[in-house]
Amino acid sequence: MKQEKSAREGRNPVSRRAAIATIGTAAGVVAIAPSALAQVPPVSMPTANAVLSATPSVISNPRRDYNPGSPVSYPDPDIITIDPAFAALRVNNTAIQRLFTGGMWDEGPAWCAQGRYLVWSDIPNDRQLRYIEDDGRVTVFRQPSNNSNGNTFDHQGRQLSCEHRGRRLVRYEHDGSVSVVAEFFEGKHLNSPNDVACHRDGSYWFTDPPPGASLYEGMPDAPGGLRNPMGLLNGKVGQPVGSGVLKGELPSNIYRADPSGRVDMLISEEAFGGGGNGITFSPDYRKVYIVSRQQVWSFDISADGRKITNQKQFADFAVDGVRCNTDGIRCDIYGNLWCSSNAGAAGIGYSGVTIWNPEGKLLGRIRLPETCANVCFGGPKRNRLFMTAGQSLYAVYVNTQGAAPG
Secondary structure, three states: OOOEEOEEEOOOOOOOHHHHHHHHHHHOOOEOOOOEEEOOOOOOOOOHHHHHHOOOOOOOOOOOOOOOOOOOOOOOOOEEEOOHHHHHOOEOOOOOEEEEEOOOOEEEEEEEOOOOEEEEEEOOOOEEEEEEOOOOOEEEEEOOOOOEEEEEEOOOOOEEEEEOOOOEEEEEOOOOOEEEEEOEEOOEEOOOOOOEEEOOOOOEEEEOOOOOOOOOOOOOOOOOOOOOOOOOOOOOOOOOOOOOOOOOOOOOOEEEEOOOOOEEEEEOHHHHOOOEEEEEEOOOOOEEEEEEOOEEEEEEEOOOOOOEEEEEEOOOOEEOOEEOEOOOEEEEOOOOEEEEEEOOOOOOOOOEEEEEOOOOOEEEEEEOOOOEEEEEEEOOOOOEEEEEEOOEEEEEEOOOOEOOOO
16 A cells, blocks of 8 residues: 655755855845655756856756756745745745655645654545655555545644545544544535645634546546536446445535534635635634635634634735736745645746735745645744645745644
8 A cells, every 4th residue: 555755855054144144135035945856867967057157947948957956046046035025934045846756736735743744645646645854755655545635734633634536524543543524514415625724723624616526636426416417427437336426416615614523614605706725724813715716815703713704805816917826825924825826838937836925915936847736834843835736746945934733
């Protein structure tokens, strides 16, 4: 079931504070952290002259090499300051590195603080992968994974996973057993939980759009389901015995799973204006941010933590006239929102991560050569930003910390 994949992590020594200050003054930008690369074939290193004559970046020609040990001028040219406030969030003497490549659609990164590893989903390959921080290895963590998508760790250190094929939210207990947190709402089966956030009151908030009812990322509806009304798709093909019998019955609502086991709808797809995707809380748990239609919307949370009101669009996600659509999101301790970015084929150089302050002002960007699906904070100090992007996992150190575990 487990199959190891090798990866070696290189750690770059941190320069003295004076050197950092010099770099920061010269560039006014912050950079990313050292990390390790797994399963990437050897590539030729650019010569020193080539590096000096052409600053490497995601839009450079030849394209930048993200392998550890490849020269990158500090500050990293693909970490871009838009607002001066971003200078306080950057690290100038570190670089973006690719830790792994070889997935098909990498999603749902989550950091286990006790185990010091990152887990994420490779949805079409029906597996969860694990990056082990102490030696940089990448291993197959769970396979099959029921085409899991979003993952996180709750305040008790237990992993939660949103299952596409299982059409449920599950929790992996400390003793190794698996608990089903949510599978039905008012007697009807969920669609395919996408992302989950853990409230400090012990509840789990999650989104439930329909992408899991597909051949590529999960299992089609049984004939007559909402996503297979003509019954032409066969959900039993290539699946375990007993598959292909679930039907989509619900719209893409947003839910709250109470510690008691009760599942309540926070907002309907109709009232929200679309199906939900990424979800995260503000550091004080007074707001929740939810992605819909590849944009972020904010809601106020009631004092009892059971209702949401005052829906507002957080930002327009247009950067230099390019639409930087988002999917997965996380808040840092200052309330800034770190958002994955998918700018499409027309937005070369705009896919990666966008960073916004609590008022919805763009602070900075991180450019990646692939569409970024999701992000999370991790590392022993929770100051390393992990980014699942297309077929790969990237990471960079930042001068802030994630606001919540996982």
